[in-house]
Amino acid sequence: MMCTTYTQTNPQKLSSSFFSLPRKNLISIRDLEKKHILHILNLARNFKKTPPKPLLKDKLMGIYFAEPSTRTRLSFEAAMKRLGGNSLGISDIKTSSIQKGESLQDTLQILGEYVDLLVVRHPLEGSARAASLATNIPVINGGDGGNEHPTQTLLDLFSILECQGSLESISIAFVGDLKYSRTVHSLALASCFFNIRIYFISPSCLQMPSHICHELKRSGCRFSFHPTLEEIIKKIDILYMTRIQKERFLNPLEYETSHMDFSIDSNILSQAKKSLKILHPLPRLKEIPKYLDHSPHAYYFEQAKNGLYIRQALLCLLLLTPEEMAAHGY
Amino acid sequence: MDTKTRIVTAIEKGTVIDHIQAGQALKIVKILGLEHSKKNLTIGLKLESATCDTKDIIKIHNWHISEEDSQKVTIFSPHLSINVIDHYQVLKKYTPQLPPFISSLIACPNSQCISNHEEINTYFYLEKICKDVFFRCKFCERPFSHHTIQPQNTL
Helix, strand or coil: CCCCCEEECCCCCCCCCHHHCCCCCECCHHHCCHHHHHHHHHHHHHHHHCCCCCCCCCCEEEEEECCCCCHHHHHHHHHHHHCCCEEEEECCHHHCHHHHCCCHHHHHHHHHHHCCEEEEEECCECHHHHHHHHCCCCEEEEEECCCCCHHHHHHHHHHHHHHHCCCCCCEEEEECCCCCCHHHHHHHHHHHHHCCEEEEECCHHHCCCHHHHHHHHHCCCCEEEECCCCCCCCCCCEEEECCCCHHHCCCHHHHHHCCCCCCCCHHHHCCCCCCCEEECCCCCCCCCCHHHHHCCCECHHHHHHHHHHHHHHHHHHHHCCHHHHHHCCC | CCCCCCCCCCCCCEEEEEEEECCCHHHHHHHCCCCCCCCCEEEEEEEECCCCCEEEEEEEECCCCCHHHHHHHHCCCCCCEEEEEECCEEEEEECCCCCCEEECCEECCCCCEHHHCCCCCCEEEEEEECCEEEEEECCCCCEEECCCCEECCCC
16 A cells, blocks of 8 residues: 655745735745646636736836746746836846856845846756745746746646646656656646646656656656657647757766657657647757648647746736736736 | 673763664764764764664763754654663653754755755755655755755854
């Protein structure tokens, strides 16, 4: 009999009054409960259906990106500007005082004096949590090393809900680099809320980290490991592809020797459910060939677009009170 | 003739930390700040034990462990026992409770954790899963067993 006794003392867990208080952070998907996730998705759906008014006029968002980014940074900036606000910040640390040896916390404490909210991306794990301790303004984790990417998880869930009609009891296959892919870690953890069946397919050296698997098991999540996609393609509703992240390998030899060919093609897709959708956090390399972009299964560009609405929802929920939101009809 | 001998001799007065998980005693000595102190210590490593395969043991002469320190040592060996000794007799024996969180005492074993690169107080939450104990880093969110954690170098 599996022992499921589990106790945790975690004062960072948000209370049910998360949305009644501005100045809270989004650092980890673990900080959210199911009702918070559904609330965010619902607001994002409203924003996608009807573009919101300039709810964040006169608000300023600070960006600190110490790692390359296209979608996350640009969608946050677009989200803020389309809500009437503005943004400033650092997207190239070579131009900042980090080069003079200034600590991350000092940099963000100063930046936090100029803006109303911070979005932080950094290669070290836990950096967003450290950022939240350096400032009193809300901090959003835009990706901390190989740890988490909670806003990506929210837009992934939004996309799945949109294309499948429900999040409950669907099946997802995660394919590729599961070891270093923070988007996969976050989404797998969030899947536990919705009784999602998970299939992992990856090179042996890039498997899902054991500490994530243990947490999935403790949460009662059903998951299994498979050597090939062909084995489970007929069972799944969502195919979540990932890029092998060369930049995360501490040992370059490990990257060169890992088996890279976990790509898809039309032959594999011919065996899939008609309703199957392909997601990818992008950028993609060879794992999804370009000719599949026009396949009815391809959903990754719509997925990227949904980042705008999710980030608009998060910015509003962190910068406005429920009363202010209600005054605008939300 | 009684031919039995103790591998680690009894102490007249002080504290005996017994049933320490084998291999963990030196971490406990470090976290108690005893490695550079003038206190008399007797340490036994990988001794045979009736209750577990092997154990470590530490005897500190003329010193009584505080409640705060007794919680610290359980981090490295959750099932150890503390014995208060006087006149060669055990006055009190107990297993301290694990603290719900640990701040600043231990380093994060994850080299990619921000706490190993910035001047930040480490912080770990206790997680109990069946009989196993894990400490989850507040920053990188990874859980670590008491086997893998080390005292911080500042101690």
